[in-house]
Amino acid sequence: MKKELSALLTTFIMFLFTAPAFGDSIVHTWTCKLHDGKSMDDMVDASSAWIKVVKSAEGGENVKLFLEFPIAANTVDGTFNFVVVADELGPMAITWSLTSDILEDVEDTWWEFAACSGSSLWQSIEIE
Numbered sequence: 432m433k434k435e436l437s438a439l440l441t442t443f444i445m446f447l448f449t450a451p452a453f454g455d456s457i458v459h460t461w462t463c464k465l466h467d468g469k470s471m472d473d474m475v476d477a478s479s480a481w482i483k484v485v486k487s488a489e490g491g492e493n494v495k496l497f498l499e500f501p502i503a504a505n506t507v508d509g510t511f512n513f514v515v516v517a518d519e520l521g522p523m524a525i526t527w528s529l530t531s532d533i534l535e536d537v538e539d540t541w542w543e544f545a546a547c548s549g550s551s552l553w554q555s556i557e558i559e
Contacts (some may be wrong), residue, residue, distance in 0.1 A: 456555045457520050461514065465509035465546040471500055484537050485515075487505040493518055513547065516555075 465474060475498060482496040499512035 436486075441449045455518075455557045456475075457517050458553040458555050459515045459550060459555065461513040461547040461550040463510065463511055463513050463545045464507065465545050466543070467509075469509075471498075471511075473544045474498060477544050478513065480537045481541055484534055509545075511545075513545075 449486060465471075478498055482494070485491045485494050485496075495516040497512075497514040499514060499515065501510065
């Protein structure tokens with residue numbers, strides 16, 4: 432666990448120096464599944480509350496949130512992606528470091544609708 436945490440922190444620090452030089456945005460994607468009886472509308476409402484809290488935090492003003500629901504994909508019913516996008520890694524860290532009392536209520540509500548099995552962090556470069 433200690434080695435994994437050290438590797439994660441090293442990666443985070445590397446992104447702080449490289450992302451502004453090369454990337455247009457940082458994309459953090461979670462693969463999630465709706466709980467039985469929950470709908471896309473439920474998830475949109477819960478996610479709207481979540482992004483409002485993040486945007487209200489200092490530095491979080493430019494963080495964007497997307498929900499990606501499959502139209503034609505080889506996935507299990509109820510699968511979707513929860514995608515957070517920031518111009519650089521700094522604001523992305525806000526979503527990881529907000530104190531639990533700030534996000535606690537909105538996250539408790541969010542988890543009533545879905546569970547996420549994993550995530551990945553990507554650098555996105557726009558090509559024109």
